[in-house]
Each structure stands twice: as structure tokens, then as C-alpha cells.
Amino acid sequence: MSLLKEPDLGTPARVGEATVDVEIDGQHVRVPEGTSVMRAAALAGIDIPKLCATDSLEPFGSCRLCLVEVEGGRGTPASCTTPVAPGMRVHTQTPKLDKLRKGVMELYISDHPLECLTCSANGDCELQDMAGVVGLREVRYGFEGENHFDAPKDTSNPYFDFDASKCIACSRCVRACGEVQGTFALTISGRGFDSKVTAGNGESFLDSECVSCGACVQACPTATLQERSVVELGMPNRTVLTTCAYCGVGCSFKAEMRGDEVVRMVPYKDGGANEGHSCVKGRFAFGYASHPDRVMKPMIRERITDPWREVSWEEAISYTAQRMRDIQDRHGVGAVGGITSSRCTNEEVYVVQKMVRAAFGNNNVDTCARVCHSPTGYGLKQTYGTSAGTQDFKSVAKADVIVVIGANPTDGHPVFGSRMKRRLREGAKLIVVDPRRIDLVRSPHVEATHHLQLAPGTNVAVVNAMAHVVVTEGLVDRDFVAERCEGFAEWAAFIARPEHSPEAVEQITGVPAAELRAAARLYATAPNAAIYYGLGVTEHSQGSTMVMGMANLAMACGNIGRDGVGVNPLRGQNNVQGSCDMGSFPHELPGYRHVSDDAVRTVFETLWGRTLLAEPGLRIPNMFDAAIEGSFRALFVHGEDIAQSDPNTKHVTAALSAMELVVVQDLFLNETSKFAHVFLPGTSFLEKDGTFTNAERRINRVRPVMAPKTGKHEWQIVCEIAQAMGYPMHYDDSSQIMDEIAITTPTFAGVSFRKLDEVGSIQWPCNDAAPEGTPIMHVDGFVRGKGRFIETTYVPTEERSTRRFPLILTTGRILSQYNVGAQTRRTPNVAWHPEDLLELHPHDAEVRGISDGDLVTLASRVGETSLRARITDRMPVGVVYTTFHHPVTGANVVTTENSDWATNCPEYKVTAVQVGLKQVSVATNELSTSALAD
């Protein structure tokens, strides 16, 4: 398509049933009450000139260009700040208005560099457009007066420049930073002629609180805030609508292109997940796709000590197929398996699991969700009947109380975090359950009512105590429970036991009983209360139990089945939901149906022409154990760096070393490929053609902006390996894969590329019962019929602090980096996070003689690494925290084999560790310094 410019109606939509009829330039228009005259005019097809107004921001009324005349009214009000009134008759074009607007434009232009022809925004500048619209032909004031032409340019941000000389002080950037992003990093400092946009307290953009989300760049009507890529490459000339490949929010973007080159990614206003907002990763950090480190040709080697040898696709595919079959002949059908990736499309994931089940002939397929949200799958299926969050993202705008448990949305899911902050600024109450004081606990215009700073590993005790308060204080929604749920009486008797009271568990959790009681009451008595959670819930030895505990709490309070409520996993990667939906788990076929279900197997056996096993296969940790034990000999790893991301690195690498064949399909050589025999180069999201499913079950199209740089789509490669193994598997294009998914999977029955192109996106289930999809689940009944209360006994983890390892390590991620960093480390995002840091409390630092920035050792019973210390009181005493974005740190060297009892999801969030200065003596100090210098 040509360059897509979305219409800008000037001010945000108002919602409500009451409407108002007005007449604008002789045209009648009916709009919701509260709509601005400017928006009403735009809806009638009449564009009123404007500069400070844009429909993503509340009206401001500063530019005085959008003046109108209202019959019977005085003066010339700004149409952006004037709401419609019944019977109002408005005129937008009169000689008087023309004269006023020209006068306004003359003032603007008298202090604006007249370098349009060489300006980077030439052709995309609203000031330029408005000069034309108002018919500006002269500037009577001249250009010799006092001006801002020499105002300094801030080029500190790696992605955009701030050229103050072009600023018209419309405040759109300032308002975008506050209203859309919720960071409030920008302000207008000074008065009158000295007014200017200022970042932080006068620092550079990079040094300020700016999170580089791009909302200010998006809002700027001139070239003041401009993407550096546009400055360097020029204006794009075509648009491809696609979906971000980073976190589980799944933002829709316009990839704006010049030829085959991406000039910029612009968040799409009609994107259901993001509605025009973005974060620093999605908007700017796409340069990895063309990074020189990318491998473009397949490679093989006999031994992992051999150098890689580039080969043709035919040789790589035939070698892989032959080795796989040979290993199966010698060690059995079950000796091989595959891992699907949440960074890949639904279609790619589907064909990998199909290859494993139909061509390999076993169920040894698992996905990286094993190490993040597999407990969500287990817990929500047990209680509600399906493995999915209950709400759409918009729902948070109706929540009166928001509970954030073990998640850090402003870093991990920043665009949803901004939605959440907007609702909190509107007055919703916030409860944060987290050992660490995440930014949401206290940030500009947001403050948690309760921060339950629990000891790591005690989630279940806390959620049980909250439920105890609900049950024993008569806060249960009896009607909801009676009508919608089962097992309540037994569960209520269990949870009402004294050992679950806040007072009884205070010693275990560290959460003051009174605070916990108050939080429980706040949650239970709110008209709408919603739970959002992340890996701080799932990555525990009781991850699945905790998911069920939250599900119990929500049911007990009737907080399921409408806007503003629900139990919502914030998925880590872009397609975690989709990869799980597509049958990536060894016990489930697509659509979360157990392999032992004869009827379900028959559907696939009929279509695929192969008999499928009725027994579950190996999960990822089981594969590692079986490899070391000797019964598992070959692994196809699709887009995952298990040697960096999975726990207990020593164990993982021992398993990989024990295998005869490791096949890695990825963009870059990584930690896992060090143990690989075949490397199949993958495609970036800019080359993929398929769909992603985000955390709200929203299926979005991923459209290719360029042909695969490697010459083949990943699904094609997988099909060709299956074919080379003797199993016919062919699709003409990826839409045929989705068609097969729709045929076999009832929740996807109504999904097709064609439908997605028509409606934009669809939230599953989408079938005859819900042809337009399902934004909110369990509205009239649970997927399993009745919601099931399940007893959730708190069982402490085996991982305890000891004299040798007295601290507890918990891990997480940071805004600018993404998971193992393979993508973001290859972008200028390293400006914000060049290395993993160990956060620890000042007390823990002081007793160890550690100063901020010191190189420290981090040791657990399974391994040791070193990294720099950041001393911060956001950590409680006794708990330390780090990220896992950099392989040089290898945070998972220290994490252990402990896992969730039900799903084997690793217990990343609780590892007993010791921290010490890297330099322990003068001699060692010299050695360490020398080593560092090297």
C-alpha cells in the first residue's frame, strides 16, 4: 500500500449514549455529548486548521488556529476546547476567521527557520500544511526580530533528535509524555517568549527520565522531534501494517518504507492492543534485523569443535533429515524432539509441532513457554477451563482496583503499563504484590495504595490470606459463586482455617497482617477489581498453585466475566499465547486438547495421515535429563537460546553436549548454537508472513515488508525437513497453514488471513458462536461450565537461604532490553542497559563492603558469575535482583533445577545466593583488575 496517513479528528472520542445535534457550515451532524466542535466538524468531513490539537491528546487550546464562530456566541472560540451544544450552528470558514488564522500563522512563521526544502519533515510537517491551508503569503513581521533560530539541538537520544529551533511550543510532546506514556519527563519551562520544551530538570533527553517511547515524536507537528532514520534516509513512501515482535502486548505498527528499507516504525492508531502507542523496543529497536551478525546461509559441522561450513539449503535440510532418521533408527522414535518458539508466528509454530508429531512420530515437542507461563496454562485450565487471560487490554480502563502481582508492566509490557497508569491517574486504586519496589509503586501521579512486599516464594501464602479475609469477613459474592462456580463450600472451609489468616502467615510472608487485610478488603469491595500478573507468579515451585489461588480469589469476589475485572497473565514474548495455542506442549494438541483424547487425535490423524501417540512426550527439562541419561539424542531448537535462557546453565550445556545432533534455527549464532551441528538461518519479523497472538488472545497479522533475506520462510524449511524425512508436508503459502489450524482447532474456526485483513484483528475464540471473536471470556459461564474452586495449600520451596547462601536472588527484565538480548543488544538500546546489574539493598551492600558499581561475585549452589552492583533501596534486605539480557553475565549460571511441581516451569524467582566483592585481597585485586583490563 502507499503511505498510510490516518485521519486525525483533532480531539479524542467521547463515549456515551447521549448525543447532540449540531450544524457546522450548513451540515448537520450528531455526535456523543462532550464531543468537541473540532471533532464533530471532522466527522462531518470538515477539517478545521489546527496545530496544538491531535486526537490522541486532550484539547489544549493554545495555538489559536482552530478558531470558529458560533451563531449567537461571543468571540471566536477554539473549536478544540469547545464542546458541542444542542442546536449549535458553527461556521469554520469566514473572512474574520481567515484573517485571524493568517495572523496566527504569521507569528509562528516569523520565528521558524524557512528551510522547508531541506528540512527532514518536508512533506510531513503540519506547520507547513497549515501555512498552505490558511493561505499564508507574507510574514509582515519579517525574520530579523528576536527568534530561536540558534536554539541548541539535542542529539543525545540514539533514535531521535530534538531541534529546538523548529519548536512552536504547542506542548503536544509534553502532553503526549504525560497523557499517553504517563512518564511526565517533559515540561514547558520558562514564560512567554522564553517558553521551551525541557526534558527532566534541564538534562539531555538521554539523561532525563525519558523512556524513549516515541510518543513525543509521534505527536510533534514539525521536525522538532524527528526520527534520526528519517533525517538520514528521507521520508518513507509506502506502509505495511504489521505486528511488533517483542513483548506479549503485540502492538500494531505501520512499517514505513522506502523501497525495501524500513525508515521507521509508527504505532498504528487502529491497533487493538496499542491504539497508537509504542515503547522504545517496538518503535525503534528493529535494526537487529539488518545487523551484520545475522547469519544468512545454512551451516553444518560434524562435531561442535569443528568450524562451521556454509552449505546449500538442500544439503542442510537433507543432512538434518538423514541424521534425525539415523538417530531414531539406532535409539528409537522417542530419541528426538523439538522446541517451538514464542518469537515465531503461529504458522511456524504449528508446522514445527506437526513435524515432531507426524514426521518424528512422537510428542517430544515443547515450547519456551515451559520456562515462563506454563503454570498459567495449567492453573487457568484447571479452574476456568482454558489457558488464557480473561480480558482485553481495554478492560483495565474500567477497573476500580488493579492488583499487580509479580509483574513489572512499565518495564516488561510498557504499552499496557501506560494504559494502566492512565487508569490509575483517573483514580483507580493499586495494589502491588512484589518483593521489589517496582516503578508502579510510586511514580509521577501514581502511588500504590498497598505494596505487599512479600518474601520471595510466599505468593501462595499471601493469596490464601487475601482469600481468607474475603471468606471470613463476609466479602464473598454469594450470588456469583452460587450461580457460576463449584467446590466453593469445601474451598471456603479450607481457606477459612486459622493457619491461612494474615496474622498467621505474617512471619512467613513478611507482609504486615493489617496491610494485607486492607488490601484484601479493597480488592473484594471494589465494583470492579482486576488481577494482572507475570512471571513473578509462575516461575516458582508453586507457580501453578498460585495461578489457581488467584483464580479462586477472583471467583470468590465475582470478579470474572465483565469489563474491568479478570485474571490476566502478562505474557513475556510476543507469541507466548499463540505458541501455546498451537499445540506446542507435549501433552496437548492445538487448542489445549490432551493427546489421549481419541476424538481429537482422530481429527489430526485423518488430516495428517499418520497415527499419533496418545501418550505425552518429554518437556524441555525432561529432554535435558533424558539427554544426560542417554535416551534423548537429537533436538530441533526453533528460535530459542536455551543455553542462555534456561536455568542451571551447566546442566543445560551438559545435556546439549551429550546429544548427537542439535539443530538451531535462529537469526544469530547464540549460546545454544555453540553446541549445534546444524544452523538454519531464520527470518526476522520484517520478513515473516503469518500471525502472532498476544496476551489478550488477539490474533494479529504479521506482514512481510521484504522477502526473506535467507531465501526461505522458516515454515518452508520445517516442511522440507519433514518431507526429507519421508513425511509429505507442503503449503503454498502461510495462509494455508492458518486454514488448517482453523479446520482442526475449534477456537480458531473462524480465523483466516482474509478475515484478519478485513477486520484487523480477532480475539479467540472465534467461531460460529463468536464470529467476531471474544474480547472478554467467561461472560455467561466458564469454558469448563462451572468455575472450579481448588484448594491451594502453601508449601514452602525447598530453596532456602542458608549460612553459605544467605540472600535470595530473583530475576527479571528491563525496559530497553528483551529476554536474552539477542535482538536488543544489537541495537542502540544498549545505551540504556549495556550490562546486567545486581540490585541489592544498602544494608546488604554495606555488610559486604560493596559500593555502587563494584564488580561482585554472585554464587549459588550450582554456579557463580560476576557483575556490577547497583545499590538501591527498591530491594528489601536479604533479596537481590538481576536481569538476564547479557550472555557475558549468564545469570542462569546460578539458577537451579527447582521447578513448578505441576509443569516443571523453573523456579527462577527464588535462588539462594551469596554476593561478595570480586576483589577479596590485594593480590586478587591486582589479578582481577588485570583480567578486566584484558
Added chain:
Amino acid sequence: MEALPYVRLANEIAVQFRHWEPGEAAAEIAAHLRSFWDPRMRTQLIAHVEAGGAGLDVLIIDVVALLREQKVH
């Protein structure tokens, strides 16, 4: 000495069901293992019990008895 993987995993499950009535707990765990464990792991577990069951939670001994009743594929 480190526990064998299937022993460690089985024990991790057993501890979650310690508060259950033993018969019900064993049935629930057996159902869980049938649903989520690869047959080779169940076979290893059964063999381990037959070899004395060193290091296993006592509850798993009952679980294995139930697993034996169903043919392991």
C-alpha cells in the same frame, strides 16, 4: 548425592499433596503423571520403586502401585 531427576520431580509433586487423604493424593498424582509425564519417565519411576525406591517420598510408592495397574506404553 543428587537425586535422580524423576525421583526429584515425583517428590516435588508429593509434597504438594501431603495434606490430602493418602488414597486420594495417590490417585490424583497418578492421574497427573499419566497426563504430563512421558512414559519413559513413568517406567523409570516404576523400576526405581522395584529396585527399592531409594529417596522416594512414601506417597509415591502408592502412586507407582496405581501406575502399574495401567499398562505403560
